[in-house]
Structure formats: C-alpha cells, structure tokens
Amino acid sequence: MIDDDSALWSASDQDGTYPRPQLVRPSWTDLSGTWTFAFDDADAGLGEGWHERRAFDREILVPFPPESEASGVADTAHHRIVWYARGFGAAELESAGHGDGTRLMLRFGAVDYRCRVWVDGRAVGGHEGGHTPFAFDVTDALAPGDEHTVVVRAEDDPHDIGQPRGKQDWREQPHVIWYHRTSGIWQPVWLEAVPAISTTGVRWMADPRTGLVTAGLELSAVPVQPVEVRVDLSYQGRQLGTVKTMIDDDEASLVIPVAALANGQAYEELLWSPEHPRLIDAEIRVGDDLARSYLGIRTAHVARGRFFLNDRPYYVRSVLNQGYWPQSHLAAPSAQALRDEAQLIKDLGFNATRVHQKFEDPRFLYWADRLGLLVWGEAPASFTFTPVAVERTVREWLDIVRRDFSHPSIVTWVPLNESWGVQHIATDARMQHYARALVSLTKALDGTRPVVSNDGWEQVDTDIVAIHDYEADAGVVGDRYRTRAAIDELVDGVGPAGRVLVLSGDVDDAPVMLTEFGGISFDVDSAADAWGYSSASSASDFDARLSALMAAVHDSRALAGFCYTQLTDTLQETNGLVGADRTPKLPLERLRAIMSGAAGASS
Structure with missing residues (x-):
C-alpha cells in the first residue's frame, strides 16, 4: 500500500514492487506468498469439484513456477494441470481499499498457459496466454463473511508446441538452448479496489516535434452520465500541462499541449534517452478514481542506414538477455532482481537489451525506463505453423503491444525470431504473408517504432x-561487416548459416545490425554439459577472443548497432558475459571497456 499523498510519491519514482508500474493506485494487496497447491495429472479436479476447496495438500510460494526451486516444489517433471488456493480476509480487503461503492479487482501478471479462476467457489473467469496480464471483477463473487478463497486451475501442456513458449523445453530435461519450463502463476497476483468508473488502461503518445502529448484512456464501463476527466503532467514538480473534459464513453483521447516543448532551444531538456532518462509524471482523474502514471518524451525511427533516437543517429550497443534465473526460471527471484538486471546491463557498457523469446515483467521495463536502457520487445515463439498457433501468437502479440506501448525504453518490436514457428518461410508463401501481417498489425497499432519482421534471417518488410552470425574468427567477422558493400553481398546472396537474409522489401536505406553474435562459452564451473557457439579455455583466452571479436564489430563503418550473445549463463548454455549468479567472468571494468569500444583488441 502506498501513502495517498501526492507530495510523497509519484509513478516515476516508485520502488519497483507495484506490478503495473504505468497505472498505479495507492491501495493494493500483494497476494504473493504461500498458497496451497496440487498436481492434477489425471485431470480429475473439475469433475471432483476442486474449485470449491479451501486448500490443497501441499504448499507453493507464489509467484514462482512449480518447476523452480524458489517455489518450494521444484518438480521439473511433466505436469499438465496444477491447482492453487489462497485465502484472504478483512485485512487484505482494507489494504486493497475495498469499501462501500468500490469494485474489487483480482489481477494477474501472467499465468502460463491457460487458467480458470474461482472466488468463494464461484467462477469469475478464465484466460489464455502465458505472458499477458488479466483481471476479474470479483465483487459479486464474495460470499458473506470475513474470509474468502481464490482458487486457480492452470493448464500448461509441455507437448503443445503450438503454444507461444519461447525457450521452454518440450523435453523433460533442458538441452542445447532450451530451458526448464515455467508453468502456472509466474508473475504477481494482487487485489485492488476501484470506483465503479475507473481507468483500466492508458496509452501515452508524446511528440516533441509538435509539442503535444496524447493520453489514450480506457475506462471500466460506459458512464451512465458524462464524467469529468482530468490529466495533469509534471516534471520534477514543475507543471507541464493540464487538460480537463467531460466524456460519456469508455474510451477517450486527450491531447495536452506542452508549452515547454515549443522552445526549440530548450525542448531537449525534457527528452528521454539512456543518457538522460527523464520521466514525466502524470495524474489521471476520472470521476472519483485517481491513478498515477508516467511517460517519456522521445522519438525512435530509422533512415539513411541508421537508427535515430530523438532525431539524432544513435549507435545501439545491446546484449541478448534470456530473462531466466536458475532458482526461479522465467519469474524474477525478487522485484529487486529486475532492477539489478537493468543496472548490470548498463554497468557492462550496453545502452540496450533484447529480451529474448520472452515478454518481460513490466517492472523490468519500469527500471529500463527509469535507469535509461533501450529495449527490443520480442515475442516468445511457438514451434509449429498451424491456424491455432497463428491465432495464439497474434493474440498475445497484440495484447503485449497494447500493454507495453507507453514504455519509452521500448524502441523496436520483434514479432518473430530466426523463423521459429515459420521454419519454412523461405519457400512457403503462407508463412511470408503471416510475417508481413505481423509487421502490418504492429504498425497499425504503433506507428512510432521500427519493426524487425524476423530477427536473424529470412526477413520480409523489415x-x-x-x-545473426556466430562466426568465431574475428578476422572473418571484420571482413563481412566492415563496409556496406560487403554487407550487401550477404544480403543479395546467402548469409551466415546458409540462410537468406532478406526475402522481400526495400532495405536499401535500412540500418544493418549484427543482432546475435559471439556466444563464446567460458565455463568457470567446468560443467560437463557446457554449451556455446565457440569455447574459451581460460579467462585470458576469453578476454582475447571477446576483445578481438568486439574490435571487429566496432571497426565496422556500416553497422548501426549490435546485440551480443549473451548476458548470463543459463543452465547448460555457458556463453554469458556473467555467470548464472550474475558474477562477471572478467573484471566488470574490463568487460565494460570491451563492449563499449573503449578497449583495443588486447588487454
């Protein structure tokens, strides 16, 4: 619960625990902690009425998946169906702000893959999509009395390769580049009370070129009578703009002139960038509802073979981030761990990260916004091309573009990667249409960011x-990417791994980035199953290989940026710059110098 005194808190300066950082209310109840739990391998629970139970026969620590050690269950075997139960009472309702005239919302950050939810034995709804948030109004489901129970049935079939699953292995044990699964509840669950008419979503569009900020609001219902809406913007306590109006619909678009942006000699003092991560605070009042938000004012586009941030060429130094922890899998071990991850990436000399095959926890995006870190938002892939897989992927993708649209840190969308889920796109016209459709759908929802159609190879309309190029010889890498002419030979012919790089679309002026390379395995723990694209035998050998490779990349006069593979060791994949425990494999200052281009080819 946050103190509801505007002088004491703002959305841009929160502690990173609130699960939905761009629409914050002062009163909420975190339902993380101990729940009761059961496997349902026989799928008997529905028929036997398990949703009416108040408890199950074992315990789990939510929001950690049952496969993980952090959950207390640590069972990595295949279990398709799991059940959860948790009680809550008067104290939780009070902390959530529930009282006369309010509606009690039960919110979930993510449940993998589909679920059904009951409160006090009454069904309140279901959801499909393992990475996307959802909520239910449970007010009318509360039974008389002071104690209540929420029950969740989650289904995650490890053999269903049509689910958007990313790096989650279909085998029982991890192999090569795939990892243990993350089933069931894996992001926060919380209670929050709101007025009958409240803000359910906000979409910020900030255009420094016109000096306008647009707030796209979504309301919980169509008001019976027109309701007053007011949005106030401020920066470091200085008022920037206000708009107030009456609305009679469940959607509204409010345009707020920001006079400070009209001063062409001073407007950059409000712009967001990794070097200056300035966040604008927003207060949103809809009738009796008060919510706080934030936004960043910046532009991102591509032209003339370069990536532009705030209308200036910006060289992208990125690192591939699996967003995986050995003790908690796709779930972060703590809210603090998400902040630490963003800070570590910056400390290593990067200004960007590509979260790989995963829609990351919004709290990580908050820290990217606040600390100043560019993010490429990438979808977790399914492993097959069927109508069902297409529908599932598109639904989750559109939900995430909607969820994350307002984060200034996200500057590029990546709906497909390395033809996962479209393995025959080079020769199958249906898959090419699908890739183009994803690009077009993304741009229909968001015309403010570039889109990479299929990161790595076989791209359409990108x-x-x-x-992606995992060549280990730095000399070969240098020759391939030193000039645009050399790169064009790859684009016009056959690229690394024998893949065609571009299938269609005009890319003559498109920037070129080396978005996966490196992958040098240096296994400090000498694990027998250590895996990487190439291997170093010692710290000095790792330094020499990494330095030479990065010197070749930095020497390129044609590349607009890069993304090194990868940030951390992940289970058997030992090609991280840091270990699974986030300990750097070389002194942090040395890694920073190498990755930022401040070091030469040798130490």
Missing part, C-alpha cells in the same frame, strides 16, 4: 536488417 525496418532493420538484423543478422
């Missing part, structure tokens, strides 16, 4: 030519 804004950035993104190349």
Whole structure:
C-alpha cells in the first residue's frame, strides 16, 4: 500500500514492487506468498469439484513456477494441470481499499498457459496466454463473511508446441538452448479496489516535434452520465500541462499541449534517452478514481542506414538477455532482481537489451525506463505453423503491444525470431504473408517504432536488417561487416548459416545490425554439459577472443548497432558475459571497456 499523498510519491519514482508500474493506485494487496497447491495429472479436479476447496495438500510460494526451486516444489517433471488456493480476509480487503461503492479487482501478471479462476467457489473467469496480464471483477463473487478463497486451475501442456513458449523445453530435461519450463502463476497476483468508473488502461503518445502529448484512456464501463476527466503532467514538480473534459464513453483521447516543448532551444531538456532518462509524471482523474502514471518524451525511427533516437543517429550497443534465473526460471527471484538486471546491463557498457523469446515483467521495463536502457520487445515463439498457433501468437502479440506501448525504453518490436514457428518461410508463401501481417498489425497499432519482421534471417518488410552470425574468427567477422558493400553481398546472396537474409522489401536505406553474435562459452564451473557457439579455455583466452571479436564489430563503418550473445549463463548454455549468479567472468571494468569500444583488441 502506498501513502495517498501526492507530495510523497509519484509513478516515476516508485520502488519497483507495484506490478503495473504505468497505472498505479495507492491501495493494493500483494497476494504473493504461500498458497496451497496440487498436481492434477489425471485431470480429475473439475469433475471432483476442486474449485470449491479451501486448500490443497501441499504448499507453493507464489509467484514462482512449480518447476523452480524458489517455489518450494521444484518438480521439473511433466505436469499438465496444477491447482492453487489462497485465502484472504478483512485485512487484505482494507489494504486493497475495498469499501462501500468500490469494485474489487483480482489481477494477474501472467499465468502460463491457460487458467480458470474461482472466488468463494464461484467462477469469475478464465484466460489464455502465458505472458499477458488479466483481471476479474470479483465483487459479486464474495460470499458473506470475513474470509474468502481464490482458487486457480492452470493448464500448461509441455507437448503443445503450438503454444507461444519461447525457450521452454518440450523435453523433460533442458538441452542445447532450451530451458526448464515455467508453468502456472509466474508473475504477481494482487487485489485492488476501484470506483465503479475507473481507468483500466492508458496509452501515452508524446511528440516533441509538435509539442503535444496524447493520453489514450480506457475506462471500466460506459458512464451512465458524462464524467469529468482530468490529466495533469509534471516534471520534477514543475507543471507541464493540464487538460480537463467531460466524456460519456469508455474510451477517450486527450491531447495536452506542452508549452515547454515549443522552445526549440530548450525542448531537449525534457527528452528521454539512456543518457538522460527523464520521466514525466502524470495524474489521471476520472470521476472519483485517481491513478498515477508516467511517460517519456522521445522519438525512435530509422533512415539513411541508421537508427535515430530523438532525431539524432544513435549507435545501439545491446546484449541478448534470456530473462531466466536458475532458482526461479522465467519469474524474477525478487522485484529487486529486475532492477539489478537493468543496472548490470548498463554497468557492462550496453545502452540496450533484447529480451529474448520472452515478454518481460513490466517492472523490468519500469527500471529500463527509469535507469535509461533501450529495449527490443520480442515475442516468445511457438514451434509449429498451424491456424491455432497463428491465432495464439497474434493474440498475445497484440495484447503485449497494447500493454507495453507507453514504455519509452521500448524502441523496436520483434514479432518473430530466426523463423521459429515459420521454419519454412523461405519457400512457403503462407508463412511470408503471416510475417508481413505481423509487421502490418504492429504498425497499425504503433506507428512510432521500427519493426524487425524476423530477427536473424529470412526477413520480409523489415525496418532493420538484423543478422545473426556466430562466426568465431574475428578476422572473418571484420571482413563481412566492415563496409556496406560487403554487407550487401550477404544480403543479395546467402548469409551466415546458409540462410537468406532478406526475402522481400526495400532495405536499401535500412540500418544493418549484427543482432546475435559471439556466444563464446567460458565455463568457470567446468560443467560437463557446457554449451556455446565457440569455447574459451581460460579467462585470458576469453578476454582475447571477446576483445578481438568486439574490435571487429566496432571497426565496422556500416553497422548501426549490435546485440551480443549473451548476458548470463543459463543452465547448460555457458556463453554469458556473467555467470548464472550474475558474477562477471572478467573484471566488470574490463568487460565494460570491451563492449563499449573503449578497449583495443588486447588487454
């Protein structure tokens, strides 16, 4: 619960625990902690009425998946169906702000893959999509009395390769580049009371070129009578703009002139960038509802073979981030861990990260916004091309573009990667249409960011030519990417791994980035199953290989940026710059110098 005194808190300066950082209310109840739990391998629970139970026979620590050690269950075997139960009472309702005239919302950050939810034995709804948030109004489901129970049935079939699953292994044990699964509840669950008419979503569009900020509001219902809406913007306590109006619909678009942006000699003092992560605070009042938010004012586009941030060429130094922890899998071990991850990436000399095959926890995006870190938002892939897989992927993708649209840190969308889920796109016209459709749908919802159609190879209508190349010889890498002419030979012919890089679309002026490379395995723990694209035998050998490779990349006069593979060791995949425990494999200052281009080819 946050103190509801505007002088004491703002959305841009929160502690990172609130699960939905761009629409914050002062009163809420975190339902993380101990729940009761059961496997349902026989799928008997529905028929036997398990949703009416108040408890199950074992315990789990939510929001950690049952496969993980952090959950207390640590069972990595295949279990398709799991059940959860948790009680809550008067104290939780009071902390959530529930009282006369309010509606009690039960919110979930993510449940993998589909679920059904009951409160006090009454069904309140279901959801499909393992990475996307959802909520239910449970007010009318509360039974008389002071004690209540929420029950969740989650289904995650490990053999269903049509689910958007990313790096989650279909085998029982991890192999090569795939990891243990993350089933069931894996992001926060919380209670929050709101007025009958409240803000359910906000979409910020900030255009420094016109000096306008647009707030796209979604309301919980159509008001019976017109309701007053007011949005106030401020920066470091200085009022920037206000708009007030009456609305009679469940959607509204409010345009707020920001006079400070009209001063062409001073407007950059409000712009967001990794070097200056300035966040604008917003207060949103809809009738009796008060919510706080934040936004960043910046532009991102591509032109003339370069990526532009705030209308200036910006060289992208990125690192591939699996968003995986050995003790908690796709779930972060704590809210603090998400902040630490963003800070570590910056400390290593990067200004960007590509969260790989995962829609990351919004709290990580908050820290990217606040600390100043560019993010490429990438979808977790399914492993097959069927109508069902297409529908599932598109639904989750559109939900995430909607969820994350307002984060200034996100500057590029990546709906497909390395033809996962479209394995035959080079020769199958249906898959090419699908890739184009994803690009077009993304741009229909968001015309403010570039889109990479299929990161790595076999791209259609892409804004950035993104190349994956795990060549270990630094000399070969240098020759391939030193000039645009050399790169064009790859684009016009056959690229690394024998893949065609671009299938269609005009990429003559598109920036080229080396978006996966490196992958040097240096296994400090000498694990027998250590895996990487190439291997170093010692710290000095790792330094020499990494330095030479990065010197070749920095020497390129044609690349607009890069993304190194990868940030951390992940289970058997030992090609991280840091170990699974986030300990750097070389002194942090040395890694920073190498990755930022401040070091030469040798130490």
